[in-house]
Amino acid sequence: MTYGTNPEERYSYGEVSDADRRDFLKAFGVIAGGGIAGATLRDLRAEVSSGAAEGLAEMGEAVRGGLTGTLDAALLNEQLAGLEERFELLPELDSMGIPEQGASAYQELTTAAWVINDHLAEVGFFASAEENLPAFTPDHIEETTRQLLHIEELPTALSEIGFAEGEQTALVTNIVNAREQLSWWMNTPDYPPADVVEDGVVYEFVAPLHQRGAEGALLWIDGLDYHLWQNKVLITEEMLDRGLWDVKSMLGGYYLLGSAVRDLAGGEISDESLSALISGGTAITIIGQEFLRNDAIQITDPMRAPREVSP
Structure with a gap:
């Protein structure tokens, strides 16, 4: 299932242009007026209505009721604080460039x-x-995106982990503008089984959708130390810059997912916000890893750094 959009032209690397904003608003049936490139989440909230949240609330209540174990509020608080601290390392990665052999940054x-x-x-x-x-x-x-825009605490939460206003907007607009990247990520039972089609799946070996999105993002990040070092002669500054935004996006999406579950454990989140943050956070992790693959992993000849010519 594809949605007929071109994500390559609509994905924002931390800065939302007026064209990106117009594409985003058009998806909600809003014809944008005068240009306000660099619009904030609050600007977009004023232009996009919240819509009915009853469906999301019912879903959130069902997610809450479907847990088979008890969420550990202390563990979630401690580890989410640890995740917040990891965002402070991103400027160091920017300065570092390509990791040294054996690095684990x-x-x-x-x-x-x-x-x-x-x-x-x-x-x-x-x-x-x-x-x-x-x-x-x-x-x-x-x-999901309508509800995200109308979560009052969202801009502050993202600001506290180092997302500037333009970056906050990019996280949310990318969910809609790059939605083509989400179109092939389905719930596990919706994939054809391996005993019916050649490229089908064995269900017991395929994790649930939101787990695949979250873990996939973490695995892509974990592999970057070796990948960048191994391919250092091919890597350009543009690859590093774009890849770092993709990494920050994935961590941001995971943070939204984790903070929603932390608040669920503490009884401090509405059902509609729970649904929106689970789906929205997962969408951001998926889009980030899809673009990381294009930006820095699958290096084509036109992308690569120039070959050094021997004297």
Whole structure:
């Protein structure tokens, strides 16, 4: 299932142009007026109505009720604080450039997230999310994004982990503008089985949708130390810059997912916000890893650094 959009032209690397803003608003049936490049989340909130949240609320309640274990509030608070600290390492990675052989700078970004991830899998969170939330259909993307825009605390939460206003806007607009990247990520039971088609799946070996998105992002980040070092003669500054934004996006998406579950454990989140942050956070992790692959992993000849010519 594809949505007929061109994500390569619509993806924002931390800065939303007026054209990006217009594309985003057009998806909600809003004809944008005068240009305000660099629009903030609050600007977009004023232009996009919240819509009905009853469906998201019912889904969030079902996710809450579908857990098979008890969320550990203390663990989630501790590890989410650890994840917040990892964002402070991103400027160092920017200055570092290509890692040295054997370095683990990128892997260090994900240590707290992996602890959260293991706990969520253990209590049945990912299974409940897949069972009770739709995949990334056009309607669900629209409903989720509307709700995200109207979560009052979202700009402050993202600001506290180092996302400037333009970067906050890019995280949310990319969910809609780059939604083509979400179109092939389906709930596990919706993939054809291996005993029916050649490239089908064996269900017991495929994780739930939101777990695949979250863990995939962490695995891509973990592999960057070796990948960048191994391919250092091919890597350009543009690859590093774009790749670092993709990494920051994935961590930001994981943070939104993790903070929603932390607030769920503390009884401090509405059901509609829970649904929106699970789906929205997962969407951001998926889009980030899809673009990381294009930006810095699958290096084509036109992308690569110029070959050195021997004298």
